Amino acid sequence: MxxxxxxxxxxxxxxxxxxxxxxxxxxxxxxxxxxxxxxxxxxxxxxxxxxxxxxxxxxxxxxxxxxxxxxxxxxxxxxxxxxxxxxxxxxxxxxxxxxxxxxxxxxxxxxxxxxxxxxxxxxxxxxxxxxxxxxxxxxxxxxxxxxxxxxxxxxxxxxxxxxxxxxxxxxxxxxxxxxxxxxxxxxxxxxxxxxxxxxxxxxxxxxxxxxRNRMGSLSRPWEPLLAYNNTLRFLQKAEKSGYFTDKELVLRRRSTQMNYAKLLMKQGKEKEAVNIWHEVFKIKPSSIREFYHWVIYQRLRFGKKIG
CATH class of the missing domain: 3.90.550.10 (Spore Coat Polysaccharide Biosynthesis Protein SpsA; Chain A)
Structure with a gap:
């Protein structure tokens, strides 16, 4: 009761x-x-x-x-x-x-x-x-x-x-x-x-x-590079401590990189986004979400207009 x-x-x-x-x-x-x-x-x-x-x-x-x-x-x-x-x-x-x-x-x-x-x-x-x-x-x-x-x-x-x-x-x-x-x-x-x-x-x-999806709060830093590096710090600890399987660790790193590239795109930093996606897609896309990012990457890479 x-x-x-x-x-x-x-x-x-x-x-x-x-x-x-x-x-x-x-x-x-x-x-x-x-x-x-x-x-x-x-x-x-x-x-x-x-x-x-x-x-x-x-x-x-x-x-x-x-x-x-x-x-x-x-x-x-x-x-x-x-x-x-x-x-x-x-x-x-x-x-x-x-x-x-x-x-x-x-x-x-x-x-x-x-x-x-x-x-x-x-x-x-x-x-x-x-x-x-x-x-x-x-x-x-x-x-x-x-x-x-x-x-x-x-x-x-x-x-x-x-x-x-x-x-x-x-x-x-x-x-x-x-x-x-x-x-x-x-x-x-x-x-x-x-x-x-x-x-x-x-x-x-x-x-x-x-x-409330608001960037800039205590737990949601607004600066993309800061948030990216902070998440990588967690993944480094996760790798050292054996939190995840090898496959899961790779997937989470790729997801972190794609999120960062997406935020860079919103800030108009296309060149920086392409550099991040270049690292991600050294391995072929393995999901619908990754394929979506891969398409944007290819269009930017070959100078095609997005949208």
């Missing part, structure tokens, strides 16, 4: 210059069908006091039963911000939300019911997310158990983003939380490390939140 007042959950929200969106994100948490016991907002060195002012207003509202905590630190990135929030979490369960996304109204209650029924060797349950503009959910699979890392963060696999999970707090702390040397794919890394200890997860429970 769900508690009448609050769920034994801490929701952690890192923010960095997200004042225009943060209030909406926090309201979506506090207006849950059953709200969490604790909400921790970690300001990762924002240039303004917007986040603190938003939290101050919310704390003054009399009908809120959730304990709201505000913490400001120097800018250290999303992993450090989430770890700072995790240190303050006193509840047995923890969830995460980005400052520019919106949690759906019954998410916490639905996820808590699902996880509370599972044995302690389940580190968490996962759902999915939908695009804020289209409402289309991402097609993760309904899987249960100690899932192979190759399936993390992929269509037809398990969720890679931590925002789609409800976790048992002690399992997160047992693996040391987030790797603060990673800026991109730090959540994939966390899920994989949990699975590699032999722990389990279960999903797809529900649609958890609406995702």
């Amino acid at each position: 769900i508690p009448e007042v609050c769920l034994p959950i801490t929701v952690i929200v890192p923010t960095y210059n997200d004042g225009g969106y943060l209030g909406e994100a926090l309201s979506s948490i506090l207006s849950q069908s059953t709200p969490p016991e604790m909400l921790v907002v970690v300001d990762d060195g924002s240039a303004t006091a917007d986040a603190e002012e938003i939290v101050t207003v919310l704390k003054a509202e009399k009908n809120i039963h959730t304990q709201i905590v505000y913490l400001k630190q120097s800018n250290q990135g999303p992993s450090a911000a989430r770890n700072a929030g995790l240190k303050l979490a006193l509840t047995p369960y923890v969830a995460f939300l980005d400052a520019d996304d919106r949690m759906l109204a019954s998410n916490l209650a639905t996820m808590w019911q699902a996880l509370n029924e599972l044995a302690d060797d389940y580190f968490g349950v996962y759902g999915t997310y939908c695009d804020l503009e289209t409402g289309k959910p991402y097609p993760f699979a309904d899987l249960d158990g100690c899932i192979a890392p190759d399936k993390v963060g992929k269509k037809g696999g398990v969720a890679g983003g931590v925002h789609t999970y409800l976790f048992r707090t002690y399992h997160l702390k047992s693996v040391g939380g987030f790797d603060e040397s990673l800026v991109n794919n730090e959540d994939f890394d966390l899920i994989i490390r949990l699975l590699r200890t032999g722990l389990k997860c279960k999903g797809k429970v529900t649609t958890c939140f609406e995702k």
Whole structure:
């Protein structure tokens, strides 16, 4: 049975210059069908006091039963911000939300019911997310158990983003939380490390939140080269640690390169995009997505107009 007042959950929200969106994100948490016991907002060195002012207003509202905590630190990135929030979490369960996304109204209650029924060797349950503009959910699979890392963060696999999970707090702390040397794919890394200890997860429970596809937030750097290099850093760790099969590692590297080329094209940097695609297509296309990129590459290579 769900508690009448609050769920034994801490929701952690890192923010960095997200004042225009943060209030909406926090309201979506506090207006849950059953709200969490604790909400921790970690300001990762924002240039303004917007986040603190938003939290101050919310704390003054009399009908809120959730304990709201505000913490400001120097800018250290999303992993450090989430770890700072995790240190303050006193509840047995923890969830995460980005400052520019919106949690759906019954998410916490639905996820808590699902996880509370599972044995302690389940580190968490996962759902999915939908695009804020289209409402289309991402097609993760309904899987249960100690899932192979190759399936993390992929269509037809398990969720890679931590925002789609409800976790048992002690399992997160047992693996040391987030790797603060990673800026991109730090959540994939966390899920994989949990699975590699032999722990389990279960999903797809529900649609958890609406995702705003906005580049430039704390967890979605806007600069293509920065995001590209940060993702390669994760893949280097993955190779060294043996996270993926050899085939999967190659596929993820190729996907990272194609995403980078696509972003370069949007910035009008066709020559740079061609150089990246040249590296990718030393191996022939092996999927419809790769073939689509290969066609663009060939047209640019031979001077044909795109579109």
